[in-house]
Amino acid sequence: MKHAKIPCITELSLQRPEVIRWQERMALLEPFSDTIVLLPCSMKKPYSQSKSHTLYRKYTKGLQELIVTSPFGICPREMEKTYPIQSYDASTTGDWSDEEIKMTARCLKEYVKDHKVIAHLSGGYRQACQEALGDDNVVYTAEDGNLRSNESLANLKAEVKKADKVSYKNHRIHDLRSIARYQFNSTDADALIADNTTTRGRFNTQILNGKEQIATLHFETGLYTLNMAGGEILNEHEINRVFIDFELQSNTLFTPGIDDADSNIIPNDEVVIVYKDQVVGVGKAMMSGDELANATKGVGVKIRHQIKQ
Known part of the structure; x- marks a missing residue:
């Protein structure tokens, strides 16, 4: 967008x-x-x-x-x-x-x-x-x-x-990590970009650790959207988590099913959906962290990827 x-x-x-x-x-x-x-x-x-x-x-x-x-x-x-x-x-x-x-x-x-x-x-x-x-x-x-x-x-x-x-090769990893630090408001977001990370694609750039896609860097916004593997990394570092109390069944997460959320989340942030200590989805927050945790109605997260049940 x-x-x-x-x-x-x-x-x-x-x-x-x-x-x-x-x-x-x-x-x-x-x-x-x-x-x-x-x-x-x-x-x-x-x-x-x-x-x-x-x-x-x-x-x-x-x-x-x-x-x-x-x-x-x-x-x-x-x-x-x-x-x-x-x-x-x-x-x-x-x-x-x-x-x-x-x-x-x-x-x-x-x-x-x-x-x-x-x-x-x-x-x-x-x-x-x-x-x-x-x-x-x-x-x-x-x-x-x-x-x-x-x-x-x-x-x-x-x-x-x-x-x-x-050299360009050495500072390319630094550049990708800078974007991650800014977007996720933490130096721990460096973990998304491994020392051997590679990229693929001219406009929307796929971020790959080995053969596994971690995220996509979008041309229009200059920001990442997460794949499930990227969500696993953020969850390990306790970044942008939304906790739920039920099994996901759709691509929309409504607030009544949300138990808690990290308070620093802001609308349009990339977030990680966690159920019983497991990452079950990633997507875009529609509300702040406090609103996600406390609201009783409305769309909380638009889910992009999720574990197939």
Whole structure:
């Protein structure tokens, strides 16, 4: 399902639930390389399809790219196709308010920590970086304020050349785990992606551990839907469980049959259906965890896969 665009026009956008949730969950993510390249956002989403990012990426291969943006703060490159970051509309003039600068600086500082930084930024983007990191371990490559000038790009190329690179094969697993951490709000979600995980498919990507399909990464949302094997893994790590007191007989789980549910579940989350300590199904929650546990009527979960009785 394709999500509608999220308008982020005023400072009130900083308080949107999607924005707050995004920023909180970014704290779970980590860079895959010792050096991070900071880049400004673009109007076009995903960013990598814009003219500016197509140009920048000629120079940044092998390093963690981190896009600086308002109101969401930051977006690691591997997250750029994930809802809601792929669905917001905001100005990209580079003129930021004090509140936007402070918010973005906070997100930057939390993600970057003590990593080296190449900051290919100007305007409010650069102000946010300086607010967060100052000049320690930071090299600013766009001294003239024009990020696409020959001089700025030459500076970017020279600084990237000095850094230790990571191969695509090695950081692909990191990318898949980042999405899992964000979606399931836990570093334990790394368990969904084994060290030898492979993928298949160009648009909707199958996630395979050996020959067993764990999940599907969807093109439209950049999020996973679970297969039964993925549900088993989440259940082992006590993530997004819904407990029932009867044997499933249909593809819809109504709330009267739900005994309990993990409280951190939110509507549209992927969840695991558990009956007598066994995973019997996976699907999409229609309510929050507390509502699933306490509601006396209504559809609780739309089930995608279940054990055949």
